[in-house]
Amino acid sequence: MPALNLEFSEEEMADLRNAAEREGQSLKSLAHDAVMQTVSSRKYLVEDAASRVARISAGLNKRLAEQ
Structure with missing residues (x-):
């Protein structure tokens, strides 16, 4: 199994x-x-964030596709 070594101060x-x-x-x-x-x-x-961008830009994408 992969492992990760971390360093910490005292x-x-x-x-x-x-x-x-x-x-x-x-x-x-x-x-x-x-x-x-x-x-x-x-x-x-x-x-x-991706969902919000897709929702907000849906109208813009539709308008751009119509041009």
Whole structure:
């Protein structure tokens, strides 16, 4: 399975350990979930923006096709 190595400062690592402990998760699980949540939210934003552009430009595209 592909893997990714990340580097953190000592302070960041302490924050991560504390967060993982609060959530009852391993560091690996916490980091994985955080990255995937970011990827999912960004993917949604791109899809939403594409839908809005298509909706807004539908009239313009129709007018251009008629010319």
